[in-house]
Amino acid sequence: MGSVNSWAERQEALVEETAWVERCRTGDEGAMNAIVAKHRKRLIRVASNVLRDSHEAEDVAQDAFLKAFRELGKLRDDKAFSGYLYRICVRLCMDRLRSRKPEVGLMDDGVHVPCGKVETRVLIERLLDELTPELRMTLVLREMEQLSYDEVADVMRVPVGTVRSRLHTARERFRVIWLRATEEQEVTL
Amino acid sequence: MKPTDFIASPPGIQEVDQPWIETDPVMDKALEALRSSRFEVSDHDPEFVGAVVRRAKVETRQRSLSYWIPVLISGIAAFLALFAVIQALLAGSEQAAHEESTLPPHSR
Numbered sequence: 685m686g687s688v689n690s691w692a693e694r695q696e697a698l699v700e701e702t703a704w705v706e707r708c709r710t711g712d713e714g715a716m717n718a719i720v721a722k723h724r725k726r727l728i729r730v731a732s733n734v735l736r737d738s739h740e741a742e743d744v745a746q747d748a749f750l751k752a753f754r755e756l757g758k759l760r761d762d763k764a765f766s767g768y769l770y771r772i773c774v775r776l777c778m779d780r781l782r783s784r785k786p787e788v789g790l791m792d793d794g795v796h797v798p799c800g801k802v803e804t805r806v807l808i809e810r811l812l813d814e815l816t817p818e819l820r821m822t823l824v825l826r827e828m829e830q831l832s833y834d835e836v837a838d839v840m841r842v843p844v845g846t847v848r849s850r851l852h853t854a855r856e857r858f859r860v861i862w863l864r865a866t867e868e869q870e871v872t873l
Numbered sequence: 874m875k876p877t878d879f880i881a882s883p884p885g886i887q888e889v890d891q892p893w894i895e896t897d898p899v900m901d902k903a904l905e906a907l908r909s910s911r912f913e914v915s916d917h918d919p920e921f922v923g924a925v926v927r928r929a930k931v932e933t934r935q936r937s938l939s940y941w942i943p944v945l946i947s948g949i950a951a952f953l954a955l956f957a958v959i960q961a962l963l964a965g966s967e968q969a970a971h972e973e974s975t976l977p978p979h980s981r
Contacts, residue, residue, distance in 0.1 A: 711933055713926055720922045725914045728921075732912035741912075742921065749925045750932060808910040827904055828911050855900060862903035 698763055705762040708753060720749055723766065727773045733828045734777040734821060736809040744780060748773035767838065774821065774839050781817035811861050819854035826851055 701722070707715035727748055731741035752769045759768055812820050818840075825836045826847075833851075837844045 711930075713930065716926045716929055717922055720925045721917075724918065724921055725916060729912055729914045732914065738912060746921070746925050746928065750928055753929050754932060754936075804906055805910045808907055823907070827907055855904070858907065859897070859900045859903050862906070863899050866899075 701765060702762045705756065705759070705765045709756050716753065719765075723749075723769055727769070730770070730825070730829055731773060731777050733824050734774075735780060736805075736812065740780065744776045745773060748776055751776070771839055771841070774825075778817050778821060781820065807865065811858065811865065814861050815854060815857060819850055819857065822847060822850040823854040823858060 701719070704715040704718050708719065724745065727745040728738070728741050731744040731748075732738050735741050735744065748769060751772050752765070759765060812824075815823065821840065822836060825831045825839060826833075831839065833844050833847050836851075837847045840847070842850075
């Protein structure tokens with residue numbers, strides 16, 4: 685019964701969002717407000733987890749909303765707005781990652797294995813910098829955003845097989861660099 | 874061959890990370906650290922919403938202006954050109970009429 689209710693609620697939310705998107709096409713401010721308020725948290729969170737910078741993530745999320753509103757004409761099915769917006773955000777994050785200069789010699793200047801939450805964040809940020817944008821995005825979407833393989837494939841516009849192989853590589857590399865950081869810390873101690 | 878190799882995975886189960894087959898404490902710890910460093914975002918931020926809607930409105934206005942201003946300028950230019958042509962034609966016909974009226978009667 686609960687699942688029927690949640691299905692009905694999802695359908696209701698979808699219908700509501702479709703109506704908002706339709707109103708956005710005419711420049712309705714209220715509808716824009718509703719859409720931004722609904723998707724803000726998810727967009728900023730995914731951008732933060734990928735970019736590891738909350739300010740940059742807010743910029744990207746804003747740009748994603750603006751791009752989505754600007755290119756509403758390209759959206760064939762209003763019901764697909766949510767996925768469309770998410771894809772734009774992921775693409776913008778990828779662009780930012782690609783435009784970043786790679787940090788070479790990460791381990792040379794000494795990586796400290798974390799004791800606290802802040803240190804863990806710093807370490808993770810530096811370890812993620814060692815992955816390519818594609819591997820990093822796949823790992824974050826799967827491990828942090830908890831998306832299914834199909835969802836990751838849909839967001840990144842790649843086949844599911846590619847997601848599997850990228851995730852495998854990303855996990856392996858992440859494991860190696862994590863291990864290296866841990867061992868270096870043990871040697872230092 | 875492991876005994877589990879004979880068991881076919883039901884549809885959809887492939888997606889699960891099958892920890893019972895292969896466990897790697899280093900991998901588990903690394904991924905756990907990754908998950909624990911997840912960013913959390915506050916539920917409400919009216920400033921963000923307001924900023925996006927303001928920027929969207931400004932963009933819409935700019936797009937609208939960038940569409941209409943060239944149209945307007947082209948319209949004005951076309952009007953001026955047409956006006957100049959009409960003026961030239963009128964001036965030409967007036968001059969012709971004037972010249973005709975100033976000619977001596979025997980030369981008409």
